Amino acid sequence: MSIKQKPRWVETRAIFLRIGEIDTVNERFFAEILVESRWEEPKLSAEFDTSKLFSEEKEINNSNKFWNPKIYIENALNDPKQTIHYKIMKEYQRKQIVINPEETTSLFKFWFYEYRKIKGYFFEKLNLEYFPLDVQDLSIIVTTFKSNKEVVLVQNKEKLLLYLI
Numbered sequence: 001m002s003i004k005q006k007p008r009w010v011e012t013r014a015i016f017l018r019i020g021e022i023d024t025v026n027e028r029f030f031a032e033i034l035v036e037s038r039w040e041e042p043k044l045s046a047e048f049d050t051s052k053l054f055s056e057e058k059e060i061n062n063s064n065k066f067w068n069p070k071i072y073i074e075n076a077l078n079d080p081k082q083t084i085h086y087k088i089m090k091e092y093q094r095k096q097i098v099i100n101p102e103e104t105t106s107l108f109k110f111w112f113y114e115y116r117k118i119k120g121y122f123f124e125k126l127n128l129e130y131f132p133l134d135v136q137d138l139s140i141i142v143t144t145f146k147s148n149k150e151v152v153l154v155q156n157k158e159k160l161l162l163y164l165i
Helices: 042-047
Strands: 008-023 028-040 056-060 071-073 081-092 098-100 108-123 142-144 151-155
Touching: 008 142, 028 071, 042 108, 071 108, 142 151
Parallel strands: 008 151
Antiparallel strands: 008 028, 028 108, 056 081, 071 142, 081 108
């Protein structure tokens, strides 16, 4: 009998760092973007000293021992150049929350951050009505190789923890 696991929530956001050529004929644009993704990772508690009641962060070199949502950009063309860095964070919650007397939540949340800096061409359906004075929306489609039973992608609306690679 297998235990049904809930999908992991992954907060993500894409930031345009630079927009280059917009090729209307081939419906593509060149850009440099940063995709920041984060998810709670309880296994990180072993990486921090939890006796210290403050938030802290560390860079991590070996990310293979932790779960990963396998994020990718769906509308990237060819094979864009990308660099990936990881960071872990212990976030102090200020107080324990007692929901059930038998179990209490931790004073900390442990976050795993993935930063993808991607440079390349991206597909975009361009609507040319008033050429050459059109205004276009350019988008990045962030998705995962995992199923929606494993991962739920949500927009990260919190303060940006920008980590320039």
